[in-house]
Amino acid sequence: MPTPPLQGEASADVVVVGGGYLGLWTTKHLLELEPNLDVVLLEASVCGHGPSGRNGGFCETLWGDAPTLREQAGDAAALAVCRASEEAVRGIGAWCDANGVDAWYRPAPMLQVATTESQVGSWESIVRAAAELGAAEEVVSLSDKNVRARCDSPLFLGGALYRLNATVQPARLVLGLRAKLLERGVRIHERTEVTQLDREGGVETRSGRVRAGAAVLAVNAAAAGFTGYRLSLAVASSHIVLTEPIPDVLEELGWTGGEAIVDSRTLVHYTRTTNDGRIAFGWGGGAMGFSGRASTRLEFDPKVVARTQESLVRFFPQVRGREVTHAWGGPIDVSPTHLPIFGSRGRIHHGFGFTGNGVGPSYLGGEILARLALDRRDERTALAIVEPGRKLFPPEPFRYVGGSLIRRALISKDAAEDEGRSPSSATAFVASLPRRLGLRLPR
Numbered sequence: 261m262p263t264p265p266l267q268g269e270a271s272a273d274v275v276v277v278g279g280g281y282l283g284l285w286t287t288k289h290l291l292e293l294e295p296n297l298d299v300v301l302l303e304a305s306v307c308g309h310g311p312s313g314r315n316g317g318f319c320e321t322l323w324g325d326a327p328t329l330r331e332q333a334g335d336a337a338a339l340a341v342c343r344a345s346e347e348a349v350r351g352i353g354a355w356c357d358a359n360g361v362d363a364w365y366r367p368a369p370m371l372q373v374a375t376t377e378s379q380v381g382s383w384e385s386i387v388r389a390a391a392e393l394g395a396a397e398e399v400v401s402l403s404d405k406n407v408r409a410r411c412d413s414p415l416f417l418g419g420a421l422y423r424l425n426a427t428v429q430p431a432r433l434v435l436g437l438r439a440k441l442l443e444r445g446v447r448i449h450e451r452t453e454v455t456q457l458d459r460e461g462g463v464e465t466r467s468g469r470v471r472a473g474a475a476v477l478a479v480n481a482a483a484a485g486f487t488g489y490r491l492s493l494a495v496a497s498s499h500i501v502l503t504e505p506i507p508d509v510l511e512e513l514g515w516t517g518g519e520a521i522v523d524s525r526t527l528v529h530y531t532r533t534t535n536d537g538r539i540a541f542g543w544g545g546g547a548m549g550f551s552g553r554a555s556t557r558l559e560f561d562p563k564v565v566a567r568t569q570e571s572l573v574r575f576f577p578q579v580r581g582r583e584v585t586h587a588w589g590g591p592i593d594v595s596p597t598h599l600p601i602f603g604s605r606g607r608i609h610h611g612f613g614f615t616g617n618g619v620g621p622s623y624l625g626g627e628i629l630a631r632l633a634l635d636r637r638d639e640r641t642a643l644a645i646v647e648p649g650r651k652l653f654p655p656e657p658f659r660y661v662g663g664s665l666i667r668r669a670l671i672s673k674d675a676a677e678d679e680g681r682s683p684s685s686a687t688a689f690v691a692s693l694p695r696r697l698g699l700r701l702p703r
């Protein structure tokens with residue numbers, strides 16, 4: 261049952277906007293730091309309706325971004341962010357255990373694989389970064405034989421293993437968090453859309469307002485719709501298909517260790533098994549969004565679903581003839597650097613830009629935003645993902661048009677490489693634009 265919408269005026273010490281992982285973890289951390297704090301959480305729909313309730317459930321660290329972090333902030337700062345992101349992955353498991361929330365949290369390594377010759381070795385800069393930061397065991401290269409010993413897809417040509425990773429059932433996690441915060445007495449108003457932020461910490465909704473000492477903006481891609489944040493992120497989309505339970509196929513593939521697997525494209529394929537013996541298979545190649553506005557194409561695009569299903573069968577031919585029982589999509593908040601961004605504008609404290617890796621890092625983001633909202637400074641607020649320096653996307657309509665052109669070029673480039681061809685020079689040039697402009701798209 262949704263909680264009642266906010267009607268009229270309310271006050272609180274902190275108002276949290278957005279009931280996904282980030283808003284909910286922030287609330288949890290706020291109450292841990294200040295048990296008597298008065299927190300109100302406003303959610304436009306119901307908590308978990310956004311990607312937090314329907315993602316791929318990869319609970320990752322930020323080791324994949326280690327090269328970018330070193331380049332931007334130096335070795336010590338890069339190591340600090342990566343280690344903090346490891347604590348977040350472990351923290352989610354520990355929270356589930358301590359609170360009796362069965363979110364199907366399953367620790368198992370993540371594999372980044374090559375499915376074309378052009379992808380082979382694309383993980384080397386990450387493996388090198390981990391080694392040079394004194395953490396060689398965190399990301400190691402694997403031969404094709406060792407990858408296929410964990411999951412025997414005919415496409416896998418080698419890869420890298422990220423030691424610390426887990427998978428979760430996303431909806432179980434977000435609903436478990438919501439339930440625990442409600443039990444704790446947090447006022448959560450669902451079906452309450454925030455329309456305006458005030459730099460002094462208050463917010464306005466369609467039918468009321470909250471006066472507060474601080475506000476936390478945790479609305480994912482919708483942040484691009486708020487004044488002051490329009491150029492900070494671009495909006496892409498990702499889709500997932502889910503098979504019926506096929507434990508016999510998982511046995512045949514030797515894929516029984518729970519590994520999460522991504523390929524090495526820019527518009528990435530990602531796949532995992534579930535506790536009830538299914539394969540979830542996703543593709544980050546959906547349409548671009550316009551200025552943070554909700555769009556049905558981002559939520560469910562039949563053409564993208566069909567392509568995702570074709571890729572599922574290419575990866576795992578044994579799945580042919582088995583049923584896909586569910587398919588869905590959702591928006592991705594793309595940051596210019598591929599790293600999440602946290603910071604403050606007056607008394608509004610924001611977090612966005614997870615770029616498809618928000619399940620693990622949102623726990624860390626919650627720790628950061630809770631401290632910013634309480635004006636406490638420590639090693640979490642000193643991390644290089646807090647106030648990282650402003651890198652902006654172009655304004656609309658250029659962002660949408662340019663992003664859509666680049667997306668199309670990336671799809672053509674990937675298709676050519678899947679067929680063992682080189683992409684045309686025009687396609688290769690457009691696909692290389694994000695890198696040339698210093699932007700990084702979803703992996």
Ligand SMILES: Cc1cc2nc3c(=O)[nH]c(=O)nc-3n(C[C@H](O)[C@H](O)[C@H](O)COP(=O)(O)OP(=O)(O)OC[C@H]3O[C@@H](n4cnc5c(N)ncnc54)[C@H](O)[C@@H]3O)c2cc1C
Binds near residue numbers: 279306497617
């Ligand atoms: C298909 C798909 C697969 C993904 N797979 C993975 C994965 O495997 N691993 C991973 O790490 N990440 C994955 N992601 C990304 C991950 O789901 C997100 O990074 C993460 O859920 C972000 O959490 P959040 O709290 O920031 O956002 P959300 O879950 O979107 O929560 C934000 C909330 O804010 C609410 N809101 C928006 N506007 C307003 C407003 N004006 N007023 C009040 N409330 C508002 C929304 O309704 C929403 O509930 C995936 C995303 C998608 C779409």
